[in-house]
Structures are given as C-alpha cells and as structure tokens.
Amino acid sequence: MSTAFLTDRYELTMLAASLADGTAHRPSVFELFSRRLSGGRRFGVVAGTGRLMTLLREFHFGDDELRYLRDNGIVDADALRYLEKYRFTGSIRGYREGELYFPGSPILTVEGTFADAVVLETLALSVLNHDSAVATAASRMSIAAGERPLAEMGSRRAAERSAVAAARAAYIAGFSATSNLEAGREWGIPTMGTAAHSWTLLHDSEEDAFRAQVASLGTDTTLLVDTYDIGVGVETAVRVAGTELGGVRIDSGDLPIVAAEVRAQLDELGALNTRITVTSDLDEYAIAALAASPVDSYGVGTSVVTGSGYPTASMVYKLVARQGADGGWVSVAKASSDKASTGGRKAAFRSLEDGVAVAETVAVSDGFEAVDVPSEHPGSRPLQVTFVEAGEIDTAHEGVTGTAAARAHHLRVREELPVRALALSKSDPAIPTVFVDAVA
Amino acid sequence: MSTAFLTDRYELTMLAASLADGTAHRPSVFELFSRRLSGGRRFGVVAGTGRLMTLLREFHFGDDELRYLRDNGIVDADALRYLEKYRFTGSIRGYREGELYFPGSPILTVEGTFADAVVLETLALSVLNHDSAVATAASRMSIAAGERPLAEMGSRRAAERSAVAAARAAYIAGFSATSNLEAGREWGIPTMGTAAHSWTLLHDSEEDAFRAQVASLGTDTTLLVDTYDIGVGVETAVRVAGTELGGVRIDSGDLPIVAAEVRAQLDELGALNTRITVTSDLDEYAIAALAASPVDSYGVGTSVVTGSGYPTASMVYKLVARQGADGGWVSVAKASSDKASTGGRKAAFRSLEDGVAVAETVAVSDGFEAVDVPSEHPGSRPLQVTFVEAGEIDTAHEGVTGTAAARAHHLRVREELPVRALALSKSDPAIPTVFVDAVA
Incomplete structure (x- = not known):
C-alpha cells in the first residue's frame, strides 16, 4: 500500500x-x-x-x-x-x-x-x-524503574496503528515487553499479558477464574487479584496456584500501601517468590515513588503511549x-x-x-x-x-x-x-x- | 490486511x-x-x-x-x-x-x-x-471559531496513520477541511494547503516565490507572508498578485497585533477582500482570544491532533x-x-x-x-x-x-x-x- x-x-x-x-x-x-x-x-x-x-x-x-x-x-x-x-x-x-x-x-x-x-x-x-x-517519555520511565522490568500496555489509549509504533519506541528506550501482538510480530518485541477483570467477572467466582487460568497458562502465570477484595484475591490465588504462583497483578488502589500489604501477605502464605506487578496509571513519577516498595515489575499504559504529557x-x-x-x-x-x-x-x-x-x-x-x-x-x-x-x-x-x-x-x-x-x-x-x- | x-x-x-x-x-x-x-x-x-x-x-x-x-x-x-x-x-x-x-x-x-x-x-x-x-477538542475549537472556517493541519504532529484518523475526527466535530491527502481520499474530507516557508527560501527572493505560486495556483491562492518581514511580505504579495489576492497566511508572531496590522495594510493597499489565515500554535483558547481580531480563517495543528492536552x-x-x-x-x-x-x-x-x-x-x-x-x-x-x-x-x-x-x-x-x-x-x-x- x-x-x-x-x-x-x-x-x-x-x-x-x-x-x-x-x-x-x-x-x-x-x-x-x-x-x-x-x-x-x-x-x-x-x-x-x-x-x-x-x-x-x-x-x-x-x-x-x-x-x-x-x-x-x-x-x-x-x-x-x-x-x-x-x-x-x-x-x-x-x-x-x-x-x-x-x-x-x-x-x-x-x-x-x-x-x-x-x-x-x-x-x-x-x-x-x-x-x-x-521514546523520550519511555526512557525517563526506564531510568526511574532501574533494574525492574517495564512492560508497555497502552495500546487501548493510542490509535490502533500508533499503538504498534509506540510499543516499538518504548522498547527502544528500555522497556522490555509489550502487550501489543502486532509489535511482537512486526518488530520482534517480546509480548506479555494474561487476563483482565472481565476474566474474573465471566466466572461464577474468582476462584473458578483463577483455577481456569492456572489450568490454561500454568502456575507461573500472573493472576489479577483486585476485581473484588485484594486480600481475599491474594489468599485465593495462592490457595489455587500454590506457593509457586508466578505473580499477582494489582491494577488499582494506593500502590505503595497495597504493594507492601500484598508482599507481606504473600510472604506469610509462603509464596516468597511470587512476583508483584503493578499497572495502575503509572508514569515516571509514580514509578520513582515506588522505588522503595516491594514491586517486581511495572506495566505502563496511557502515560507512555501519550508521551507522559x-x-x-x-x-x-x-x-x-x-x-x-x-x-x-x-x-x-x-x-x-x-x-x-x-x-x-x-x-x-x-x-x-x-x-x-x-x-x-x-x-x-x-x-x-x-x-x-x-x-x-x-x-x-x-x-x-x-x-x-x-x-x-x-x-x-x-x-x-x-x-x-x-x-x-x-x-x-x-x-x-x-x-x-x-x-x-x-x-x-x-x-x-x-x-x-x-x-x- | x-x-x-x-x-x-x-x-x-x-x-x-x-x-x-x-x-x-x-x-x-x-x-x-x-x-x-x-x-x-x-x-x-x-x-x-x-x-x-x-x-x-x-x-x-x-x-x-x-x-x-x-x-x-x-x-x-x-x-x-x-x-x-x-x-x-x-x-x-x-x-x-x-x-x-x-x-x-x-x-x-x-x-x-x-x-x-x-x-x-x-x-x-x-x-x-x-x-x-x-473530536472533543475539535468541537470546542469549532465553537470558539464561530462562523469562521477551521482547517486541520496537524498531520506532522501525529503518527502517520493517526493523522488520517485525526483529520476525520476533527471534520466530524466541525472543522471544514484538512491538509491530509489520505483523509481526503479515504473519507471525502475537503483538502487545503498552498506553500511552506521552504517555498520562499527555495527562491532567490520572496517576490520570485510569490510570482511562481500565483502563476501555478492562481490569484486566489494564499501567500505565506512571514518568512522574512511581514510588512514587506504583505506589500510584495499584493504587488505580485494584485488586490484580488485570495489570502495571506501568518504563521508566527503575536497574532492579535499582527492580524490587525496586516488587515490595515491590506485595506490600505486596496486588497479589501484578501483574507487573513492564521496558523501559529492555535488551540481553543487562542482561537477564542482572536474573536475580535480581523481573522478570516484558522489553521490548527498540534493542539487538535493531540486532543488539546x-x-x-x-x-x-x-x-x-x-x-x-x-x-x-x-x-x-x-x-x-x-x-x-x-x-x-x-x-x-x-x-x-x-x-x-x-x-x-x-x-x-x-x-x-x-x-x-x-x-x-x-x-x-x-x-x-x-x-x-x-x-x-x-x-x-x-x-x-x-x-x-x-x-x-x-x-x-x-x-x-x-x-x-x-x-x-x-x-x-x-x-x-x-x-x-x-x-x-
């Protein structure tokens, strides 16, 4: 064309x-x-x-x-x-x-x-x-994140073709993965992603949803734990997947507080290696503010694809x-x-x-x-x-x-x-x- | 595809x-x-x-x-x-x-x-x-512009395919034309545009540039008058094209002041029907601030394609x-x-x-x-x-x-x-x- x-x-x-x-x-x-x-x-x-x-x-x-x-x-x-x-x-x-x-x-x-x-x-x-x-915004986020991996997941906040370009630009500037499949195919960028809130809501219970996800994607998957009550979500996640659960994702709430609570709960449950991913309205400043929190990786949407202002x-x-x-x-x-x-x-x-x-x-x-x-x-x-x-x-x-x-x-x-x-x-x-x- | x-x-x-x-x-x-x-x-x-x-x-x-x-x-x-x-x-x-x-x-x-x-x-x-x-930003600009026509010319400030979508969205929300040719072809939106500063700089003099443009696009074209001195540019434009010149475009400067000066100069030169188009970093607020100025149409770039913030x-x-x-x-x-x-x-x-x-x-x-x-x-x-x-x-x-x-x-x-x-x-x-x- x-x-x-x-x-x-x-x-x-x-x-x-x-x-x-x-x-x-x-x-x-x-x-x-x-x-x-x-x-x-x-x-x-x-x-x-x-x-x-x-x-x-x-x-x-x-x-x-x-x-x-x-x-x-x-x-x-x-x-x-x-x-x-x-x-x-x-x-x-x-x-x-x-x-x-x-x-x-x-x-x-x-x-x-x-x-x-x-x-x-x-x-x-x-x-x-x-x-x-x-890329300029992404590089600042990458500096703020330090050694922790960053995933770009802002496709829904960018026009459909810009989303592919944005995923590529973020990767060039230090992000390690994208949610966008076309960016994976066209530019060789690693893709990631497991489930949305709709996955939990589709099921008759959160436990059903987690069981089905673990059955399909394995114990190393990341479970989204904030559809209902986060504490209950974490407890259910570890009960369903066991202490070898790969990760939990938190997409809402006051992240420094919630991340600390979830880390403590996971440790108490014996899920010492279960990673915490946070994804709620992050930009370079929010990432920097989480530097001292027990977060293992970040997912960034709107702010990276829109150049953070x-x-x-x-x-x-x-x-x-x-x-x-x-x-x-x-x-x-x-x-x-x-x-x-x-x-x-x-x-x-x-x-x-x-x-x-x-x-x-x-x-x-x-x-x-x-x-x-x-x-x-x-x-x-x-x-x-x-x-x-x-x-x-x-x-x-x-x-x-x-x-x-x-x-x-x-x-x-x-x-x-x-x-x-x-x-x-x-x-x-x-x-x-x-x-x-x-x-x- | x-x-x-x-x-x-x-x-x-x-x-x-x-x-x-x-x-x-x-x-x-x-x-x-x-x-x-x-x-x-x-x-x-x-x-x-x-x-x-x-x-x-x-x-x-x-x-x-x-x-x-x-x-x-x-x-x-x-x-x-x-x-x-x-x-x-x-x-x-x-x-x-x-x-x-x-x-x-x-x-x-x-x-x-x-x-x-x-x-x-x-x-x-x-x-x-x-x-x-x-579209939401464009509608606000369209309200601010009142009866004066608005052209979308922000393609260069948006990813190449988003630019086409943005031209379409602005048109739906009240803009009357776009600079983007693909938006013209694909969605039937009227297209516009005559010349950039590079056109004037390409020539050995501003007068040569204006003569060539009028020869190619006719007396009804719009001449860009701010490459060197605006007053000289306006004088040259009317001398070259005559008092039936279609329009002049101003792309820099303090627009309310410059627009008033240019209108007075055009009127003095007898170019009573020559329109004034302004195109410098406009958003809905700048358009509203020009309501009392002798401006005939607006060209909007960055702010409309980026949703004005x-x-x-x-x-x-x-x-x-x-x-x-x-x-x-x-x-x-x-x-x-x-x-x-x-x-x-x-x-x-x-x-x-x-x-x-x-x-x-x-x-x-x-x-x-x-x-x-x-x-x-x-x-x-x-x-x-x-x-x-x-x-x-x-x-x-x-x-x-x-x-x-x-x-x-x-x-x-x-x-x-x-x-x-x-x-x-x-x-x-x-x-x-x-x-x-x-x-x-």
Whole structure:
C-alpha cells in the first residue's frame, strides 16, 4: 500500500509550482531538528527512523493516487507526469535510532533536488515526532524503574496503528515487553499479558477464574487479584496456584500501601517468590515513588503511549541550504520573529570528557561539502550515519534487527549522560548545544 | 490486511483459557464507556465508530497470524482452531458518531459469546479513545471559531496513520477541511494547503516565490507572508498578485497585533477582500482570544491532533452482564476500590426540555431484554443505534457517507446543549447522568 498520501497537500502544490518555474531541480538540503526539548526534559530520544525507512519503500504514486490528484485539481499535468515516476533518489543521513538529541541537533538531513526532498516532509515529521515523544517519555520511565522490568500496555489509549509504533519506541528506550501482538510480530518485541477483570467477572467466582487460568497458562502465570477484595484475591490465588504462583497483578488502589500489604501477605502464605506487578496509571513519577516498595515489575499504559504529557515532539523540517541561480550554495533560514533557525548543512558530534557528555557540537558549513570533526574535543563521537544513499536504503536500520540494535544503542549512549541528566524534574537540557564553524 | 493483531495479547490468552473451561460460549455483554470527561470538559464527542466498522471487516486470523501465535506459544491448538474460523457474529449497538457523551454513557454495547466479544476490546478502545479525544477538542475549537472556517493541519504532529484518523475526527466535530491527502481520499474530507516557508527560501527572493505560486495556483491562492518581514511580505504579495489576492497566511508572531496590522495594510493597499489565515500554535483558547481580531480563517495543528492536552479519552471496555451457570443473566462489575462501575445492560436517552438537554438518562436492566424509553421525559431522544447485527455491519456508518452524516449529526445535537456547555473553562459535565431502573 502506498504511503505517499500520508502527507500534507501543500507538499504537492509546492512541487507542482516548482516544476513550473524550474526550481524543482535545485539541489537542496532539508534538516529535521527541534528548537527545544518538550516539557523541560533534559534529553530527547530519537525513534522512528527505522519505521520511516520501511514507509519510504512504499512511497510512490500509483494509479489511485494520481487519479485523486487529477480529479481534485490538486496538481497539473506536468506534476502528475513527474509524480508517476517519483522515487526518492537523494540521500538521508542522521542520528541513529535510540540516540539522544538536544535543541538544534540535526536529527535527519535529507538531500536531493527540492522536488525529491520536499515531499517527504510530512511523513518524516509524523513518524519522528510521534515515536521520539514516546521514546523520550519511555526512557525517563526506564531510568526511574532501574533494574525492574517495564512492560508497555497502552495500546487501548493510542490509535490502533500508533499503538504498534509506540510499543516499538518504548522498547527502544528500555522497556522490555509489550502487550501489543502486532509489535511482537512486526518488530520482534517480546509480548506479555494474561487476563483482565472481565476474566474474573465471566466466572461464577474468582476462584473458578483463577483455577481456569492456572489450568490454561500454568502456575507461573500472573493472576489479577483486585476485581473484588485484594486480600481475599491474594489468599485465593495462592490457595489455587500454590506457593509457586508466578505473580499477582494489582491494577488499582494506593500502590505503595497495597504493594507492601500484598508482599507481606504473600510472604506469610509462603509464596516468597511470587512476583508483584503493578499497572495502575503509572508514569515516571509514580514509578520513582515506588522505588522503595516491594514491586517486581511495572506495566505502563496511557502515560507512555501519550508521551507522559507531551504526545508529540516539536521537530520541524526546514530547508537549510540550496543551490542558487549562480550555481553556488546558499544557506537559508526563516528570519521572522519567534521561529528563527540556523541555516547551513551541519555535522554533529557528542563531545565527551572522560566518557561523559559535555556538549552537543554542531559544525555548520556554508557550503555543500562534508565537514570534519571539530578538533577541540578529540573524544567527540560522530552522531550521523547514512540511512539512504542515492535512493538506496541501508537495510541495517529496518525490521527486527534494526529495532534491537536501536535499543542496545540507546542503553549504551544513555551511559554517557552526566548524572544530572537522569533527574525527572523540569530543567535545561543536560548538555549545551554548541554551534561551531565547520573545518572544511 | 488483517487487523486482528492490533490487540493486546491477553485478549487471546483469555479466549484460550475460556475455550478450555467452556466459559467461552457464555452469552456476554460488554460495554464501552467513560467514567469521566477528561480535563474538566463539559461534554465529550463520540468519534471512530465508522473507522471501527471498517477495521472490523478485516478482523480475522490468517495464516501469518496463526503461525505467530503457534510459534510463540501464545495460545493452544484448540484456540488456534477457533481463531482460524473467527468472525464476529454478535451485535454492536451504540451512540452514533458525532453524538455527545457524558460520564457513564453506554457508548458501545457489544454482545455475543465471551469469545466473540472479548477479542474486540483493544481495537475498539484504540479507535474510540483516540478519535473521540480529537473530536472533543475539535468541537470546542469549532465553537470558539464561530462562523469562521477551521482547517486541520496537524498531520506532522501525529503518527502517520493517526493523522488520517485525526483529520476525520476533527471534520466530524466541525472543522471544514484538512491538509491530509489520505483523509481526503479515504473519507471525502475537503483538502487545503498552498506553500511552506521552504517555498520562499527555495527562491532567490520572496517576490520570485510569490510570482511562481500565483502563476501555478492562481490569484486566489494564499501567500505565506512571514518568512522574512511581514510588512514587506504583505506589500510584495499584493504587488505580485494584485488586490484580488485570495489570502495571506501568518504563521508566527503575536497574532492579535499582527492580524490587525496586516488587515490595515491590506485595506490600505486596496486588497479589501484578501483574507487573513492564521496558523501559529492555535488551540481553543487562542482561537477564542482572536474573536475580535480581523481573522478570516484558522489553521490548527498540534493542539487538535493531540486532543488539546488530553490525547486520549478515558473509555474502558467492561463486561457488564453474562449468562451464569444456571442459564440466567447476571449483572457484573468490578467492585474493588477506585475503579468501580455499574453492571447491567443499558439503554440511553438524551432527556430534553423545550429542546434543551437536561440529563443523560441511562436505564439499567438486570436482564438481557431490550428496555423502553423511561416515561418521565417524553421528549427523550434515544441515543443508541445498531451498527452490527448477527455479524452483519450496517454500511450506513462507514466511508464518505458515514463521515458526512456524523458531521451533520454532531452539529445538530450540539444545538441541544444548554448555553453553559459552550464555555471553555474547566467544569462539571453540562448535564448529569441519571441512572434509572429499566421499564421491562
């Protein structure tokens, strides 16, 4: 199925107008970046690039798309002829999935003719803004949870396809499993889940429900104990499953108090190894507040799939350089009022001292040529990799493999952050973004 | 493409366990409802049902789904055999799309065997929670905008498929157009859009950009005038397009001040009919604050697709009645702590006095039989319609026709609200929900 219509109409009207006046063919550099970190977060997490690559493979205009554009008078005949053959033939470089980003980080750089690159704007932003918002929130939850595993179970609080993307983004940022089956199939993420309250209510008694679940899923299953009275639920659970019961889940109540009571009750009943999972309206703050409670794992729903208060990142996609009428390169940027930005092609490096990040160094070039690592910080780690070269997608970033690699990369680069970056309170970015002149 | 994996794993583990103990075949009634209105909103707007019907058509387990379930040991062989033949054969009744809802409104009632109905939980919630959150925010914006048209242009701030659903939900709730081409094609929503800042930056001068746009899109186009200096931009726009220029768009700055300045400048230049569109970070409050400004139309992005602070509704899907071991009906509900709900099958009516809504009347039945309109309010309007009967989907609610009908329905029923419901500030629901005993 074509993904070319997952886009704003104005990308195509600009394309048509640029074909008419010849500017369509001007070599151009677009940059996807964010002017700020939403919500006073101390770092952002890039996610979505692997999905974008998969969607880019299907980005073409078929008969159905061309007919709609013609019948609705959206573009002229010249543009229809161009779109019929459209395939992205430019290059895309940028931050790896799982990488951290800061204000001004050149997260993606898309190069091609204007026509080549302009039509990818909406799709690239849709994917990166959503997935990065979820990954950023998820990473904070993962830091708050420490060694305790986190499961994503927010599918019901996100549109049905976003739910799959959100599960993937949360996994990249440190979650260990998801409830979403499509995310399991498509991206290789471990899936989890046993039963809802309806399971207990379906049965004539809670005991019947627990017996049937243990018969079907084994003693190691997790029983949901809060449909009626939690104390009675726990007692029934251990009576039915025995002291080797895998776990109990609590989905309501004042969790620090309830978790302590349930742990004491389980221990008293001899179910010393039975785990406690809590799942009621958790976010990074609630998880942090449970650090001292006897909880073994967390299930997070609404807050992770909605970015914990910030459901979209504030990334934009801007033309930063293009060829001029004289054939030379021109750095460009919107100058007006509150949305100014920095023109020019950029190369980015995480500057490290003793292995700790101290700056996001962005080397700005007036020209088109690639730029070297700035020499001031010999420990600098280059942040950009090539995703697409001359229209060819590097498959390393796609599918199950790309997703697992992104998760490993995230957990690795998070270790570089200074300690203050791990706090949950609102603050400035953990490291400053420093723009320097490129060394040609 | 199958939609059956857009679901939580536990729906299928419950199904498998219920097949094993025979409860899978118990006639059951699930209800989709919300315990509260998010964010102190005074009413909610139902959206998504038409999309859910379309997704339900593709809800089946094919070879690929069955293989994943088997290979990952998620369900046993009996369940695989059941799922292979699965088609929803029950019934779905509920609120029309575009209808208003309040705490406890029985928005959808899904009836069938437990196995039939339990597996639809995640998908139904994903669609309704997302689409209704967007529609509820959009309706408030539509009220704030009054007669001025509103365009949805938030695709870049929502995941790529949610963007299409959000455009549809906003249209149902009173928006008049979208930037999203797929929403235009799939749901018949008018699309709009002309050019971005990159269009101006691509050219050697703003004047070149405006000339090329007018040549391609005609004098009636809308020119984006804030890439450099707004005053210069407006002057150039009118010089290039003439006083019959269709419109100018302003995407930054202090809008009440800028809009007044631009209107004065346009009038002075003789462009008396040139419209002003504003598009910078608008939400319902910013729109309301512009009511006295000379603005002709609004474009809304981030805030509408993210539900203006509440990106998901708080709808849940609960078993409310089922057959017991003795063949009789049993009303059921979770009793524990903070998430209690009302069991039993329900019929809902908007109680009206002199055409103004005074209550959401919900008649609760202990049994399975349909219930009559409560007699107290002869002006009551029944709120539930049949979407699916014995597995057959009523096509009236799908596609372009269903979407247009939902929009008309919404605008009609919004007229029934008491005046206080139209205020934007946080408050209680505009009308109380009154539970009454059903008249058999």
